Amino acid sequence: MLDEPLQEAEAEDGYALEKDLFSSVRLAVAAGDKVRMDALFSGLHPADIADLLEQVDGGHRREILLLAGHLVDGDVLSELNEDVRRQVIGFLPDAAVAEAVRDLESDDVVDLVEDLEVPEQQAILNALDVADRVAVEQALAYPETSAGRLMQRELVAAPEHWNVGDAIDFLRSNKKKLPDQFYHIIVVDPAMRPVGYVTLGRLLASKRAVPLTEIFEESFRVIPAAQDEAEVAYAFNQYHLISAPVVDAQERLVGVITIDDAMNVLDEEHEEDILRLAGISESNPSDGIVATTKRRFPWLFVNLITAILASMVISTFEATIAQLVALAVLMPIVASMGGNAGTQSLTVAVRALATKDLTVSNIWRVVRREVLVGLVNGVIFAVVMGAIALIWFGSPMLGVVIGVAMVVNLVIAGLAGIVIPVALEKAGADPALASGAFVTTVTDVVGFFAFLGLAAVILL
Amino acid sequence: MLDEPLQEAEAEDGYALEKDLFSSVRLAVAAGDKVRMDALFSGLHPADIADLLEQVDGGHRREILLLAGHLVDGDVLSELNEDVRRQVIGFLPDAAVAEAVRDLESDDVVDLVEDLEVPEQQAILNALDVADRVAVEQALAYPETSAGRLMQRELVAAPEHWNVGDAIDFLRSNKKKLPDQFYHIIVVDPAMRPVGYVTLGRLLASKRAVPLTEIFEESFRVIPAAQDEAEVAYAFNQYHLISAPVVDAQERLVGVITIDDAMNVLDEEHEEDILRLAGISESNPSDGIVATTKRRFPWLFVNLITAILASMVISTFEATIAQLVALAVLMPIVASMGGNAGTQSLTVAVRALATKDLTVSNIWRVVRREVLVGLVNGVIFAVVMGAIALIWFGSPMLGVVIGVAMVVNLVIAGLAGIVIPVALEKAGADPALASGAFVTTVTDVVGFFAFLGLAAVILL
Numbered sequence: 001m002l003d004e005p006l007q008e009a010e011a012e013d014g015y016a017l018e019k020d021l022f023s024s025v026r027l028a029v030a031a032g033d034k035v036r037m038d039a040l041f042s043g044l045h046p047a048d049i050a051d052l053l054e055q056v057d058g059g060h061r062r063e064i065l066l067l068a069g070h071l072v073d074g075d076v077l078s079e080l081n082e083d084v085r086r087q088v089i090g091f092l093p094d095a096a097v098a099e100a101v102r103d104l105e106s107d108d109v110v111d112l113v114e115d116l117e118v119p120e121q122q123a124i125l126n127a128l129d130v131a132d133r134v135a136v137e138q139a140l141a142y143p144e145t146s147a148g149r150l151m152q153r154e155l156v157a158a159p160e161h162w163n164v165g166d167a168i169d170f171l172r173s174n175k176k177k178l179p180d181q182f183y184h185i186i187v188v189d190p191a192m193r194p195v196g197y198v199t200l201g202r203l204l205a206s207k208r209a210v211p212l213t214e215i216f217e218e219s220f221r222v223i224p225a226a227q228d229e230a231e232v233a234y235a236f237n238q239y240h241l242i243s244a245p246v247v248d249a250q251e252r253l254v255g256v257i258t259i260d261d262a263m264n265v266l267d268e269e270h271e272e273d274i275l276r277l278a279g280i281s282e283s284n285p286s287d288g289i290v291a292t293t294k295r296r297f298p299w300l301f302v303n304l305i306t307a308i309l310a311s312m313v314i315s316t317f318e319a320t321i322a323q324l325v326a327l328a329v330l331m332p333i334v335a336s337m338g339g340n341a342g343t344q345s346l347t348v349a350v351r352a353l354a355t356k357d358l359t360v361s362n363i364w365r366v367v368r369r370e371v372l373v374g375l376v377n378g379v380i381f382a383v384v385m386g387a388i389a390l391i392w393f394g395s396p397m398l399g400v401v402i403g404v405a406m407v408v409n410l411v412i413a414g415l416a417g418i419v420i421p422v423a424l425e426k427a428g429a430d431p432a433l434a435s436g437a438f439v440t441t442v443t444d445v446v447g448f449f450a451f452l453g454l455a456a457v458i459l460l
Numbered sequence: 461m462l463d464e465p466l467q468e469a470e471a472e473d474g475y476a477l478e479k480d481l482f483s484s485v486r487l488a489v490a491a492g493d494k495v496r497m498d499a500l501f502s503g504l505h506p507a508d509i510a511d512l513l514e515q516v517d518g519g520h521r522r523e524i525l526l527l528a529g530h531l532v533d534g535d536v537l538s539e540l541n542e543d544v545r546r547q548v549i550g551f552l553p554d555a556a557v558a559e560a561v562r563d564l565e566s567d568d569v570v571d572l573v574e575d576l577e578v579p580e581q582q583a584i585l586n587a588l589d590v591a592d593r594v595a596v597e598q599a600l601a602y603p604e605t606s607a608g609r610l611m612q613r614e615l616v617a618a619p620e621h622w623n624v625g626d627a628i629d630f631l632r633s634n635k636k637k638l639p640d641q642f643y644h645i646i647v648v649d650p651a652m653r654p655v656g657y658v659t660l661g662r663l664l665a666s667k668r669a670v671p672l673t674e675i676f677e678e679s680f681r682v683i684p685a686a687q688d689e690a691e692v693a694y695a696f697n698q699y700h701l702i703s704a705p706v707v708d709a710q711e712r713l714v715g716v717i718t719i720d721d722a723m724n725v726l727d728e729e730h731e732e733d734i735l736r737l738a739g740i741s742e743s744n745p746s747d748g749i750v751a752t753t754k755r756r757f758p759w760l761f762v763n764l765i766t767a768i769l770a771s772m773v774i775s776t777f778e779a780t781i782a783q784l785v786a787l788a789v790l791m792p793i794v795a796s797m798g799g800n801a802g803t804q805s806l807t808v809a810v811r812a813l814a815t816k817d818l819t820v821s822n823i824w825r826v827v828r829r830e831v832l833v834g835l836v837n838g839v840i841f842a843v844v845m846g847a848i849a850l851i852w853f854g855s856p857m858l859g860v861v862i863g864v865a866m867v868v869n870l871v872i873a874g875l876a877g878i879v880i881p882v883a884l885e886k887a888g889a890d891p892a893l894a895s896g897a898f899v900t901t902v903t904d905v906v907g908f909f910a911f912l913g914l915a916a917v918i919l920l
Contacts, residue, residue: 015816057822171665172665175666182661204660204664205631205638238507239507242719260701260702263697266726266727267697273734274730274811275807278804288829299800300804307792307796307797308793311793314788321785327788328787333770340760344756344759348740369749370752
């Protein structure tokens with residue numbers, strides 16, 4: 001039943017893998033038809049081959065590799081997610097893996113080996129040329145998720161005194177050694193410190209005699225090698241960078257980061273945020289049951305504790321509920337509305353913190369707004385819910401109680417939704433990871449306490 | 461109290477606006493010091509000026525514009541969010557706005573005018589050269605959020621018979637007319653259909669006599685002008701494109717999309733997903749109270765209805781609760797655990813649908829996994845919670861009831877968390893927008909029904 005519509009959706013968008021491909025691969029594997037397999041894979045981009053390997057199950061993946069392992073090159077390995085990649089590398093002969101990585105740029109090799117165990121890592125490093133190996137080892141010396149890990153060593157630099165003709169002659173005579181993709185020539189001083197850069201478009205459009213220093217791009221930013229990759233991605237997105245030179249602590253040029261890698265980081269950061277907001281540390285569709293259970297368990301455990309806390313609030317009002325069971329019927333509504341309003345505020349806050357749109361200059365204005373929005377929505381829903389409670393249970397005072405509790409909880413939700421993530425960010429924690437638990441605890445506890453407490457005072 | 465730590469965080473990352481800047485601007489505005497203002501803004505990237513204008517309140521923004529309106533150029537306008545931009549354009553004289561947009565690439569002009577009212581749009585369009593105006597009007601004829609709207613008209617194309625020398629001569633003699641940024645020369649056939657492209661790096665490294673057709677990039681993709689921008693962003697990220705030619709229905713070259721625009725779309729799509737999962741249609745930190753209330757209200761209203769539905773389930777067990785108030789104390793725990801487990805599953809599903817990692821080839825495997833993960837976590841938490849209930853209320857059977865209800869609800873949560881978003885995607889709805897409401901309704905209803913129903917049967 002589900003197959004049909006998904007297939008349609010694929011036909012619409014065009015970039016998802018076609019269903020036919022999976023059946024064709026299955027047939028080729030069953031027939032042991034290497035030629036057919038070659039034909040099937042040859043039309044695919046490495047990223048698509050990687051997606052295919054990720055989407056099939058482990059057993060079928062091994063069958064495919066047995067028949068088509070020689071088609072898995074470095075580009076395919078780069079595109080695989082960590083877990084599947086480890087499995088594929090473990091399955092392929094060491095020599096094949098070494099051969100596969102030899103043509104990769106240094107940043108891709110780093111990305112590939114950084115998660116491997118030491119023996120596997122060594123096997124790959126040993127297969128590289130000395131120069132490449134040194135480059136990769138130097139990159140691995142930078143902290144994980146730093147610009148130093150993200151950058152590639154392959155770049156084109158030119159001294160300050162060169163003119164356009166010098167640069168063009170250099171490019172023509174070093175054809176073989178140029179990076180696969182490059183968009184700028186980085187101009188450096190004698191101490192190898194970048195002083196500006198020239199786009200290839202500008203270079204091509206200029207006369208040979210023009211000095212490079214005269215056609216520098218206006219906007220020029222260097223990235224410190226120690227900078228976190230999330231910051232790098234932010235800078236690329238904010239300043240529309242295409243590539244940027246990376247410098248070490250002495251401000252010497254050590255590499256270059258290109259926008260496709262920054263885009264990839266941006267995508268991963270978003271994935272992290274979205275999953276963390278839902279209480280999951282990481283996730284791959286190819287994960288097994290054990291891995292998935294482990295990744296879901298911790299947040300559910302935290303939630304159990306917060307839910308028990310809320311239950312303890314309820315239990316202090318057992319006598320009240322025993323006298324008026326309608327309270328038990330209505331109390332989840334107050335808590336649920338608060339939880340949702342709080343989640344709205346905190347999601348906006350987490351996102352604004354990530355995009356640096358929530359700063360000292362506007363924090364108090366945003367807090368004020370969240371509280372007032374909670375008040376306005378609280379009053380509206382208080383009236384609606386008060387009326388419903390009146391009609392349902394025929395008690396005007398019950399309507400008043402749920403209305404007041406609703407206003408209180410929605411105001412607190414707005415406040416908690418902004419203050420908690422900001423405080424977590426201040427404390428150095430990731431607001432996306434922990435805010436949800438805190439905010440819903442607050443709205444549950446406040447919701448039950450306000451509603452049942454008011455009921456105990458007013459109704460009984 | 462909050463100022464301090466946020467300021468520290470800024471010093472760490474370096475890309476957020478400095479607190480000092482805001483006070484300096486405030487002082488310059490108070491003193492009416494145009495020269496100081498020029499100095500402050502001249503060191504800022506247009507994107508940072510835009511952020512500054514977004515982060516101050518409406519009144520202060522007008523004061524800044526009064527003093528520094530002449531510093532707001534087209535690049536700054538492009539970077540502003542829609543609401544603030546509308547305010548700024550409304551405040552600046554028409555002539556200033558027209559002057560500001562004149563230097564923009566066509567895609568930026570389109571982005572800028574597409575959300576304006578017709579008279580304001582006309583005022584800007586009339587200020588453009590005829591050729592530019594026609595380009596913008598043609599782009600506006602494509603559907604919103606299509607590749608046609610995203611692309612720029614400015615590009616460099618070459619006929620198939622050219623060699624490297626022809627291309628370089630063309631670039632040198634058309635210096636003034638070249639796009640600000642370009643990375644490829646697109647080679648077209650006599651009917652203007654793109655047949656391949658050449659990177660500038662390749663062009664620079666090749667001898668003048670080499671035909672362009674011999675140095676084509678291996679991977680070459682054209683984007684249909686009608687394609688949705690979300691698909692375009694996916695293609696750039698998946699295939700590491702830097703720029704891609706856009707073609708009309710007759711496959712003729714009509715424009716080019718560059719990766720910085722695609723990265724921007726990817727960022728916006730993520731923002732949309734993350735906010736929609738929390739039940740908000742859109743959000744800007746600069747939004748006022750009325751706008752924010754309106755954007756939060758609909759989802760809270762949906763949530764009210766689903767919460768009432770859950771309450772109706774509870775009310776059918778009023779008699780049961782009246783006999784055993786402990787049920788009222790414990791029932792939110794079952795619902796809350798189900799809601800959280802369901803949210804975990806649905807977030808993974810929504811994300812996997814967005815990255816095309818959830819397809820016909822693995823849907824049943826993923827469904828099976830979610831159900832089994834729900835079962836495993838359900839059993840673990842059943843044992844924990846059963847024991848707690850036993851200790852708390854001294855009733856072994858109450859422990860059994862909450863344990864069984866927990867297992868049932870977590871299995872259903874896993875199932876609903878994957879099936880609902882997939883079904884919504886199939887129905888053409890955005891799974892990020894509506895899944896949350898459906899899934900928590902299911903887990904609330906199932907949670908309360910399983911727990912109270914079992915209690916009614918077993919305990920009473």
